Each structure stands twice: as C-alpha cells, then as structure tokens.
Amino acid sequence: DAKTTQPPSMDCAEGRAANLPCNHSTISGNEYVYWYRQIHSQGPQYIIHGLKNNETNEMASLIITEDRKSSTLILPHATLRDTAVYYCIVRVGTGANSKLTFGKGITLSVRP
C-alpha cells in the first residue's frame, strides 16, 4: 500500500508556480520521499527525491517539513508540457531491497 496521500487533482496557470502537496505521516526515519510524473501515454519520469533537507534540481524543488510528515513539490514556472500525473512516493527499504509503490497521484492541469 502506498504510504502517501495526495489530492486527486489541481490546476495552475502557465508561467505560475505549481505547488503539489503530499502527506506521508507514517514515514520512517530512513525512508526517502520520491516524486515522479507521468505524461499521458509515456512511462513515469523521475523528478526529485529527498530525505530531510530541501532539494532542488533543474526540474523542481522539494520542500520537506521538519517533522517529515508532509512535503511539497514546486514547479517554479509551470508550462503546458508539465500537465501530467504526479506521484509522491515513500521509498520502502534500502539499497537493493527497496521498491516504490505508486498510488493514484495528483493530476496537474496547466492552463494557458
């Protein structure tokens, strides 16, 4: 079972920041939070991951609360091509004995 809960959908205007929330209240101390997205008819695409600290890469920023019970994925300047299903996942296990359990995700619609 997925250890995360996400709202089913949200939208934002093109050019604005998209803030996608995720709750993971049962996360354990050594479990990472991963974000993937899936654009229609394509395979899921890795975005970013983190443990405790906030992370940023060329695609997005990940903000994790101090108690680690929730996180927010930020797309700073959303474009129409960012319309996709975004999955927040708690990675269970470590190293070779780890796996991802995908939930339903949140459907982000970016409007012109």
Add this chain to the structure above:
Amino acid sequence: DAGVIQSPRHEVTEMGQEVTLRCKPISGHNSLFWYRQTMMRGLELLIYFNNNVPIDDSGMPEDRFSAKMPNASFSTLKIQPSEPRDSAVYFCASSLAGTQGGGEQYFGPGTRLTVT
C-alpha cells in the same frame, strides 16, 4: 544513452496464446523492475531483480506470469496462457541501486498488450 528499451511497443494476441515482453535496461544499472498499469489498478510492481536475481515477486498475479533475467542487459516477462484481463501497459524500469537514497528508476516507453 539509449534509455530503457522495450519491445514490442504494441502486442495484440488472442486469449490462450503465449506472450513475451522484452526489456533492455540502461547499461550499468543493476536493478530491473517490471510494472503493469491499468485504469482500474493503476501502476503495480510485478517483480524486481538486483544483479540478475529476483528479489521480490510478490506482485506477480499468478503462475501464468513468469520473469527472467539471464544477464545484466536483458529481461523477459512471459504470460502463458494469456487472458483478456491481462490487457494493460507493461513497463520496465532500471536503476543503480545504492545503500543511501539514489536508486531513481528510469522507465521504458512500455508495451501495450491487448488480449482478445
């Protein structure tokens, strides 16, 4: 890098036939994952390998499904006999598993299977 390669991209078969899906992971990756995606059940992990050894096959639906990884650059998922309820998109993903974080998975384009 070519990314994860899957073949065929589309497969249409009749109920009862054997179906073999193929995957070539990214060179240098040591973990390989097979997923199935349907509208009803979402994206489900079927099985994953590390260094060519199956680690967890608890997601394999039943004995009609089998997966092999004979070497680091090739894996197959076989369904025999196939049934209409097996119709789905099957994804293969690979990663470089580490002990801390990392391990981000890279997905192939998927094989869309239709069983009539």
